[in-house]
Amino acid sequence: MKNSSQDPDFGATGQFELTGVYFVDKKADAAFATTLGMDRIKTLLLLGAGHAHLQVLAQLAANRRSDLDVTLITPWSYLTYSGMTPGFVAGHYPLEDCQIDLQPLLREAGARWISARCSGLDANTQSVMLDYGGSSPGVDLLQTGATTSRPAMMTYDFLSIDTGSVMEKRKLDQSIPGASEHAILVRPIEQFVNRWSQVLNRAKAKPGNTLRITVVGGGASGIELLMAMQQGLQTAGVTAQLRLVAGGPALAPNYPKGVQQRLAAQLRKRQIEVDMGTCTRVTADAVELDGGRTLPSDVTVIATGSAAPDWLNHSGLAQDENGYALVNAHLQSTTHKNVFAAGDVATRFDRRHARNGVYADRAGPDLALNLLATLTDQPLNAHMPSDRSLNLISCGTGHAIANWGALSAEGAWAWRWKDKIDREFMARFRRN
Numbered sequence: 001m002k003n004s005s006q007d008p009d010f011g012a013t014g015q016f017e018l019t020g021v022y023f024v025d026k027k028a029d030a031a032f033a034t035t036l037g038m039d040r041i042k043t044l045l046l047l048g049a050g051h052a053h054l055q056v057l058a059q060l061a062a063n064r065r066s067d068l069d070v071t072l073i074t075p076w077s078y079l080t081y082s083g084m085t086p087g088f089v090a091g092h093y094p095l096e097d098c099q100i101d102l103q104p105l106l107r108e109a110g111a112r113w114i115s116a117r118c119s120g121l122d123a124n125t126q127s128v129m130l131d132y133g134g135s136s137p138g139v140d141l142l143q144t145g146a147t148t149s150r151p152a153m154m155t156y157d158f159l160s161i162d163t164g165s166v167m168e169k170r171k172l173d174q175s176i177p178g179a180s181e182h183a184i185l186v187r188p189i190e191q192f193v194n195r196w197s198q199v200l201n202r203a204k205a206k207p208g209n210t211l212r213i214t215v216v217g218g219g220a221s222g223i224e225l226l227m228a229m230q231q232g233l234q235t236a237g238v239t240a241q242l243r244l245v246a247g248g249p250a251l252a253p254n255y256p257k258g259v260q261q262r263l264a265a266q267l268r269k270r271q272i273e274v275d276m277g278t279c280t281r282v283t284a285d286a287v288e289l290d291g292g293r294t295l296p297s298d299v300t301v302i303a304t305g306s307a308a309p310d311w312l313n314h315s316g317l318a319q320d321e322n323g324y325a326l327v328n329a330h331l332q333s334t335t336h337k338n339v340f341a342a343g344d345v346a347t348r349f350d351r352r353h354a355r356n357g358v359y360a361d362r363a364g365p366d367l368a369l370n371l372l373a374t375l376t377d378q379p380l381n382a383h384m385p386s387d388r389s390l391n392l393i394s395c396g397t398g399h400a401i402a403n404w405g406a407l408s409a410e411g412a413w414a415w416r417w418k419d420k421i422d423r424e425f426m427a428r429f430r431r432n
């Protein structure tokens with residue numbers, strides 16, 4: 001997969017200079033836009049290339065509109081699919097198989113891409129602040145010659161947010177000092193997969209050393225990654241000692257008892273040590289736990305829960321008690337009718353459900369329909385998320401645990417099922 005710092009595309013529609021970016025004096029803007037016949041063109045900003053926005057791009061491609069100017073703001077030129085990330089770590093898939101190139105989807109949709117992060121939003125003035133990130137991979141446009149086209153701020157008529165949940169370094173360092181300096185964070189996944197590849201390559205270059213790996217965070221994704229790491233390291237011929245610091249009181253607390261027991265049994269079977277303590281600090285070669293214990297750790301991975309992005313806090317948008325964007329059944333902000341949100345970043349005020357890729361993906365078609373409907377003042381669709389989702393947790397060895405509501409089962413068949421679902425997801429959006 002290409003490194004996105006090489007291929008930002010500011011000119012997909014050739015209309016960049018006509019967006020709200022440069023229109024600072026609103027009266028003059030309006031007059032200028034009318035002269036050009038541009039006053040009927042509406043600006044749609046898509047924040048984040050999450051699961052739901054892939055479908056929005058696909059729908060926009062099927063319904064190209066000359067009166068709509070679409071920009072996707074997201075740091076990377078591809079989406080790394082989290083569902084297949086443990087499979088990449090386990091060595092089941094090469095990284096390219098887990099990534100969706102956004103460029104063909106953008107071209108089909110007639111949308112442009114800005115390689116940046118949203119760092120602030122003011123829903124009242126309909127403006128988004130952009131951060132180009134300097135040293136982050138994929139967000140530094142300095143080499144591209146596009147620096148003069150890097151707006152610090154963009155305005156919009158309609159906004160759709162699908163930026164997922166995040167691990168904010170500032171917050172993380174408050175709860176686990178040293179984490180952002182010494183540990184590998186699971187999010188953003190694009191950075192995680194690169195860091196993991198470096199760990200593996202370094203370990204392969206020093207055969208004979210036993211690598212001590214600690215995963216902090218006892219949720220299903222942390223456990224899934226840990227089992228994948230063991231498999232990947234074994235396949236690469238690296239001797240490793242793996243440990244989970246679960247932060248108690250239960251493994252995979254969001255899952256029913258049956259799944260928790262199955263996960264515990266799989267960890268035991270793989271001789272992965274489980275410590276129910278809470279990590280209080282990470283250093284270069286250890287993790288410190290509550291009660292004053294220190295455990296040696298060469299590689300520490302933080303897989304503690306993700307959170308809502310800080311930039312939503314001063315946006316003026318309604319938020320839930322945890323800071324996520326509060327939306328109604330139309331996936332529309334409960335306070336701002338021209339703002340929509342879906343996936344992990346959003347909470348339905350009327351119908352709470354888990355945050356996972358299944359829900360984010362399923363919200364996509366209704367999000368797309370509602371964005372198009374709102375442009376033309378058509379009635380909006382109510383999105384009806386299912387009460388439960390099928391969860392398939394891979395164990396690294398071609399074995400997976402399946403969960404539906406309170407039910408669970410496991411076997412190689414569950415892994416094949418997961419593999420099939422994941423490959424079908426990728427096939428929907430891959431163009432090469």
Ligand SMILES: Cc1cc2nc3c(=O)[nH]c(=O)nc-3n(C[C@H](O)[C@H](O)[C@H](O)COP(=O)(O)OP(=O)(O)OC[C@H]3O[C@@H](n4cnc5c(N)ncnc54)[C@H](O)[C@@H]3O)c2cc1C
Pocket residue numbers: 047048049050051052053073074075076079082083084085086116117118119162163164165166186188221222225309342343344345355356357358359360361392
């Ligand atoms: C290791 C792991 C394995 C998982 N496995 C599964 C699984 O098997 N099944 C499942 O259902 N769920 C799984 N999940 C959960 C799943 O990843 C998330 O629930 C899902 O990705 C949420 O999708 P989303 O569309 O909300 O956002 P995401 O998929 O997180 O996408 C967010 C997008 O927004 C971009 N972005 C982020 N911040 C900004 C910003 N400030 N400005 C602009 N763009 C931004 C990101 O780069 C990304 O493109 C897993 C999670 C992890 C960590």
